[in-house]
Amino acid sequence: MVEMLELKDVLENGKRELKHYEEDTAVLRQTLGTAARCKECCGEHDQAMLGYFSKQRRVPVEIWEMIFSMVRLSFCEYSFNDDYCEDSPLLGPPTTIISQVCSHWRTIATALPKLWSSINVDLSTGVFPATSKSWRVGST
Structure with a gap:
């Protein structure tokens, strides 16, 4: 009988010790x-800070x-129509593109x-609503 009580004590002590280890592991x-x-x-912050050391900055x-x-003066006069200066290498007005490169x-x-004082909007060409909307959103 004494042996049985000792075994129960050992088992209970083992359970308590295991519980402490589980609690320590959780912490x-x-x-x-x-x-x-x-x-x-910290890694994200370091990457952001590296940007301030770039040559552009x-x-x-x-x-x-x-x-x-x-750049604005070197390209043909631009307007918000879909066939914007077909011979231009740009996909839109230079000032809009410049403002979308980086913050x-x-x-x-x-x-x-x-830069923004000479943008022409040609309403007679029937600009598609999606195009005009995207340009209005980009200007805010």
Whole structure:
């Protein structure tokens, strides 16, 4: 009988110890998950920060403004019609394309009124509604 009680005690102690290990494992898994999420955030932050060291970011805004102005002036007069300058290599107005390259260029282009002061909209050509809508959405 004493032997049976000792075995029960050993079994109960083993169960308690196993429960403690399971609790410790759960805490460690939670900590590991938090650490993995923090690592991912740090990696994303590092990638974003690397963008600020790119050669494009080091070019002064004034130079970009001059380049964008020259690009706009170098192409034929553009309008919002579907057969936009068929001989042009661009798929749309230069200022619209410039503003869609990256957020840095968009910020520069939208802050430069002379880029947007000469856009012509030819309503007599019957612009397709989807085209005009997409251009209106892009301008906001």
